[in-house]
Amino acid sequence: MRSIVGLWRWRGNPLCRRSDRREAWLAFWAVVLIVLGAPLVGWLGTVKAHDALLSTVEQQRQNRHQVWASAESLATRPPVDTDPESAAEPDTRRQVTARWTGPDGTSHSGTVRAGHGVQPGERFRIWTDDQGRIASRPMTERSAGSHAALAGLAAAAGTAGALEAARRLAIRQVMRRRYARWDAEWQRIGPDWGRTGTSN
Incomplete structure (x- = not known):
């Protein structure tokens, strides 16, 4: 979230690097997907689990x-x-x-x-x-509803966790590339650091 705010604050600043913008966009889309995607997956998981459990309830009523x-x-x-x-x-x-x-x-x-x-x-x-x-x-419809709700919550939490893990892995890659570029720049200009304008 701080990356998104930082991107908005630094949007016209020439010091804002491409990796900064990439990091902010990753954070933005992760937030969007967690806020919208996780509840959707949780709802779909609840519906699917409820349908399956109601089928189990009906089967148990017939067989028990x-x-x-x-x-x-x-x-x-x-x-x-x-x-x-x-x-x-x-x-x-x-x-x-x-x-x-x-x-x-x-x-x-x-x-x-x-x-x-x-x-x-x-x-x-x-x-x-x-x-x-x-x-x-036999399982009751009320128990089926409770189990389905728990399954939906677990699906939503799992989705949010997976998205956050993916964001962290992507940020790690961005940071690794950023540090690699810093090392390359330092190798290029480091030996001449502090000697600009001096003659040999």
């Missing part, structure tokens, strides 16, 4: 079913229910060994999580897939 399970005993083994959305929540459910019949009519048994008050002999609801295997609860 709630069935009744009968608790047989309190379990000592880890449960087969591995719901990633509930992993971070405090565990208010107990583990029980249960039996259930899948949507396809097959009988199953295993260790699952049930409500904290469920006792052996009681019935409770669990989620299964089409084959009766334990499955996590």
